[in-house]
Amino acid sequence: MVNKILPTKRVPGNKAPISEISGSMPLRFGDDPYVWACWLYYEDGRTQGEVADIMGISRATVNSYLADARSRGIVNISLEPKRLSSLALAQHVKHHFGLDDCLVVPSDDGARSLIDRLGAAGGQALSKLLKSGDTLAVAWGRTVLAVADHVAVSPLQDVTIVQATGGTRADFAYTPELCAAALADATGARLVNLTAPALVRSREAREIILQEPLVEDQFKALSRANKALFGISSLRPHSTIHSSGFFESVSIQDYLSKNAVGVVAGRFLDGQGLPIEGPLDERTIGISLDALKAVSMRIAVAGGFDKVPAILAGLRGGYISVLVTDAATASAILSADGVPPASAKPLVRQRSQDVAPAPIPLRSQVKKFLNDADEVVEEMLEGLLAAHASHIVPIGSSNRALVAKDGPRTGKVGLVIGGGAGHEPCFFGYVGKGLVDAVAIGNVFSSPPPGPILECTRAASGGEGVLYVYGNYAGDVMNFEMAAEMAQMEGIEVCTVLTTDDIASSSLEDREGRRGVAGNVFVFKIAGAACDRGLSLAACEAVTRRANERTFTMGIALEPSAMPQTRRHNFEIGPDDMEIGVGIHGERGVTRESIAPADEIVDRIIDQIFREMRPEPGDRVAVLVNSFGGTPLMELYILFRRVEQRLSARGIGIEANWIGHYCTSLDMVGASISILHLDAQLTDLLHHACDGVALHVV
Amino acid sequence: MTTRGTQQVVDMFQRISLAVSAEKGRLSELDGAIGDADHGITMARGFAAVTKALSAADLQALFPSDVFRMAATTFLDAVGASTGPLYATALSDAAQAVSGHRDLDTTAQAELVTAMASGIMRRGKGDRGEKTMLDAWIPAAEAAARAQARGAQAGDMWSDILAAATAGADATRSMIAARGRALRLGERSLGHLDPGAASAVIILEAMRETFTAA
Numbered sequence: 001m002v003n004k005i006l007p008t009k010r011v012p013g014n015k016a017p018i019s020e021i022s023g024s025m026p027l028r029f030g031d032d033p034y035v036w037a038c039w040l041y042y043e044d045g046r047t048q049g050e051v052a053d054i055m056g057i058s059r060a061t062v063n064s065y066l067a068d069a070r071s072r073g074i075v076n077i078s079l080e081p082k083r084l085s086s087l088a089l090a091q092h093v094k095h096h097f098g099l100d101d102c103l104v105v106p107s108d109d110g111a112r113s114l115i116d117r118l119g120a121a122g123g124q125a126l127s128k129l130l131k132s133g134d135t136l137a138v139a140w141g142r143t144v145l146a147v148a149d150h151v152a153v154s155p156l157q158d159v160t161i162v163q164a165t166g167g168t169r170a171d172f173a174y175t176p177e178l179c180a181a182a183l184a185d186a187t188g189a190r191l192v193n194l195t196a197p198a199l200v201r202s203r204e205a206r207e208i209i210l211q212e213p214l215v216e217d218q219f220k221a222l223s224r225a226n227k228a229l230f231g232i233s234s235l236r237p238h239s240t241i242h243s244s245g246f247f248e249s250v251s252i253q254d255y256l257s258k259n260a261v262g263v264v265a266g267r268f269l270d271g272q273g274l275p276i277e278g279p280l281d282e283r284t285i286g287i288s289l290d291a292l293k294a295v296s297m298r299i300a301v302a303g304g305f306d307k308v309p310a311i312l313a314g315l316r317g318g319y320i321s322v323l324v325t326d327a328a329t330a331s332a333i334l335s336a337d338g339v340p341p342a343s344a345k346p347l348v349r350q351r352s353q354d355v356a357p358a359p360i361p362l363r364s365q366v367k368k369f370l371n372d373a374d375e376v377v378e379e380m381l382e383g384l385l386a387a388h389a390s391h392i393v394p395i396g397s398s399n400r401a402l403v404a405k406d407g408p409r410t411g412k413v414g415l416v417i418g419g420g421a422g423h424e425p426c427f428f429g430y431v432g433k434g435l436v437d438a439v440a441i442g443n444v445f446s447s448p449p450p451g452p453i454l455e456c457t458r459a460a461s462g463g464e465g466v467l468y469v470y471g472n473y474a475g476d477v478m479n480f481e482m483a484a485e486m487a488q489m490e491g492i493e494v495c496t497v498l499t500t501d502d503i504a505s506s507s508l509e510d511r512e513g514r515r516g517v518a519g520n521v522f523v524f525k526i527a528g529a530a531c532d533r534g535l536s537l538a539a540c541e542a543v544t545r546r547a548n549e550r551t552f553t554m555g556i557a558l559e560p561s562a563m564p565q566t567r568r569h570n571f572e573i574g575p576d577d578m579e580i581g582v583g584i585h586g587e588r589g590v591t592r593e594s595i596a597p598a599d600e601i602v603d604r605i606i607d608q609i610f611r612e613m614r615p616e617p618g619d620r621v622a623v624l625v626n627s628f629g630g631t632p633l634m635e636l637y638i639l640f641r642r643v644e645q646r647l648s649a650r651g652i653g654i655e656a657n658w659i660g661h662y663c664t665s666l667d668m669v670g671a672s673i674s675i676l677h678l679d680a681q682l683t684d685l686l687h688h689a690c691d692g693v694a695l696h697v698v
Numbered sequence: 699m700t701t702r703g704t705q706q707v708v709d710m711f712q713r714i715s716l717a718v719s720a721e722k723g724r725l726s727e728l729d730g731a732i733g734d735a736d737h738g739i740t741m742a743r744g745f746a747a748v749t750k751a752l753s754a755a756d757l758q759a760l761f762p763s764d765v766f767r768m769a770a771t772t773f774l775d776a777v778g779a780s781t782g783p784l785y786a787t788a789l790s791d792a793a794q795a796v797s798g799h800r801d802l803d804t805t806a807q808a809e810l811v812t813a814m815a816s817g818i819m820r821r822g823k824g825d826r827g828e829k830t831m832l833d834a835w836i837p838a839a840e841a842a843a844r845a846q847a848r849g850a851q852a853g854d855m856w857s858d859i860l861a862a863a864t865a866g867a868d869a870t871r872s873m874i875a876a877r878g879r880a881l882r883l884g885e886r887s888l889g890h891l892d893p894g895a896a897s898a899v900i901i902l903e904a905m906r907e908t909f910t911a912a
Contacts (some may be wrong), residue, residue, distance in 0.1 A: 442778040443778065
């Protein structure tokens with residue numbers, strides 16, 4: 001979140017009536033229309049339309065005068081220095097610590113206490129960040145209570161506030177119970193208190209209490225938290241941690257001797273943010289540091305010089321994803337972390353003069369359903385795992401490596417696929433019983449790194465070796481090769497088949513250099529069936545390779561796709577053009593031509609496929625008519641209609657037809673046609689039963 | 699005490715991260731013309747992950763080579779794609795090149811550049827003239843070696859490196875891609891600056907700023 005502080009136009013109360021001065025330029029502007037336009041717009045607060053009327057010129061000219069005036073330095077827009085520096089600081093802290101967001105309140109104006117200012121900023125942040133359906137875990141402290149005093153949310157539904165630590169003596173105003181209750185009150189949320197003491201007398205007492213069904217339920221509610229709000233306590237002599245009575249002073253000494261610098265949600269951290277073990281651990285009831293770290297948004301509100309080491313520990317340890325602090329503390333944190341003060345200046349960087357900037361064409365942005373463009377892959381994975389838990393589950397803690405629930409088994413060759421996101425339902429949709437065992441998922445249109453691929457390999461391995469099948473792209477090849485080397489060092493034998501079905505991507509002489517596109521779905525199907533039948537690794541590899549060699553695909557795009565992060569088209573296709581030979585990454589195709597009727601487009605593709613496939617009457621094929629994302633089924637059927645006509649005219653039988661979204665390129669409008677030239681074994685494997693989210697054969 | 703060399707390398711990654719994220723849009727635009735429009739996003743994501751990991755590290759315990767090694771792993775895990783393995787290899791080769799050094803003198807700085815270039819060549823099995831990042835990295839490495847041979851000072855050496863890398867990157871406009879996604883475009887890739895070469899210049903510029911800062 002960023003402070004909403006924009007340059008404000010000064011709007012004086014009394015404007016001169018337009019008619020009085022229309023057309024002729026007042027003398028004080030000399031003969032410079034730029035200065036006049038700027039004066040009217042910025043000083044008099046006129047709209048651009050009014051300025052146009054007064055000056056007797058078009059609104060477009062006014063607009064260009066104003067823009068030129070900015071670039072010529074006639075007008076400089078300046079932010080109030082204090083506010084500017086707090087914006088720059090927030091940006092710097094966010095960047096330096098890799099936070100999701102940072103809010104820095106401007107330096108002290110002396111009128112309000114730091115706690116009050118932090119509370120106001122925290123309240124402002126929480127008002128923006130808290131959404132319907134959230135479960136917010138709330139720790140305790142003066143700052144947290146101050147946040148509760150300032151939070152003002154528009155009506156939200158189904159918000160739950162859970163007290164994150166057990167309760168304390170009510171000797172002070174900011175107990176865990178009161179903090180949670182105040183926030184629930186301010187947000188109209190359901191309140192779940194943790195009805196246990198924060199600190200009990202013995203480990204046995206803790207165990208007994210945690211087994212109480214009521215407390216168990218409360219912890220279950222806590223484990224559902226997707227957001228957390230907490231302060232950070234310093235351990236310096238005058239810190240409230242000593243006076244709150246939350247901890248016994250004897251115990252605190254023990255932690256201090258182990259270099260504790262701060263406390264987060266009742267747990268002690270050292271300077272690097274590592275948890276410190278101590279006598280209180282087995283007697284503390286409340287959210288653990290690991291559980292806190294697992295909460296997806298972790299909002300810390302804290303400030304003051306005494307807290308710098310503690311906040312730094314919270315940042316280094318990764319407990320904070322959104323930090324609310326004040327300007328003085330923010331710069332102290334940066335300098336304490338070794339950032340030279342010079343680079344804490346506003347981050348204005350000179351463009352390298354040697355590389356001329358490419359002209360940026362004027363385009364409009366595409367609309368998409370997004371929360372945070374940087375989180376599209378993670379959010380998609382959360383959704384698809386929630387939807388398809390019956391088929392696929394994450395292997396480890398990351399959702400980037402998924403395994404079929406009913407896939408790997410001892411004595412079977414494991415099948416691992418993977419690739420970038422943006423091709424849904426590729427690749428996760430082909431994971432399941434009788435299909436692929438595990439899938440690694442990268443960023444949008446980017447190969448996954450070796451880490452998740454290796455995880456998949458281990459999960460898929462049943463002792464008979466693992467087969468990798470993926471598209472022939474430089475990035476995928478490098479990452480999968482690195483993973484294969486690592487797997488082999490662990491004693492897992494790995495064979496690889498690269499899919500190369502895109503006949504438009506290079507000539508027949510360079511077949512191995514072609515890229516893999518939608519036809520890889522056929523290859524996955526055949527490979528999955530071969531593995532499930534219990535064939536040896538060499539036999540699985542051989543038949544998979546043959547499936548790839550006998551799969552032919554060509555694609556045509558009508559409109560380009562747009563990346564979620566830019567929401568701009570990756571390139572433009574003219575109003576009457578189509579792009580022939582496109583792949584599945586929103587990249588340009590091989591040639592561009594005027595758009596033709598659907599049948600002609602199909603003919604062109606089929607002609608080229610037939611030239612390579614050389615089918616004989618009586619041959620059998622499987623057909624895939626695939627949408628790139630933006631083309632509806634209606635048009636896919638129109639394409640299939642012609643495909644069927646051409647195949648039957650040649651006397652070719654269709655063994656299976658798959659029509660729909662099988663391998664997409666985000667929202668690209670267009671389609672590809674793939675044909676698998678069957679033989680007896682491939683036909684048999686094609687019909688082998690399988691159960692994946694996007695492919696089901698009974 | 700954190701060694702000066704370690705602090706410099708951390709500083710260098712900060713500068714690279716800032717510079718790449720400032721140019722994110724332009725790099726993605728360049729990539730959109732001949733690739734899949736994500737180069738800026740990918741590079742920014744990778745180096746942001748590096749600075750995040752470094753901010754959590756205890757620098758006092760680290761040598762410059764440790765920082766490079768950490769950066770290599772973090773970059774790879776965050777990015778994947780083709781830039782992941784390429785820069786991860788570049789950075790881990792850089793780590794080897796300065797292994798044992800506490801400070802990075804001009805010779806060590808030159809070795810960093812040559813190690814990074816050769817790491818990218820090895821991993822990508824590529825060479826110059828193929829319209830890739832190597833068209834900036836290879837001339838940069840050669841300039842570094844020449845500057846070393848004549849005993850140039852850091853400032854002098856880095857301006858040579860930058861000039862060579864920039865000229866190399868500009869030359870990609872007149873090349874037809876031989877690798878990566880742009881390969882499929884054939885002669886349609888002509889006239890476009892390679893985004894990988896452009897980001898290489900940005901990285902080298904940030905390195906120059908680091909090692910020539912007073």
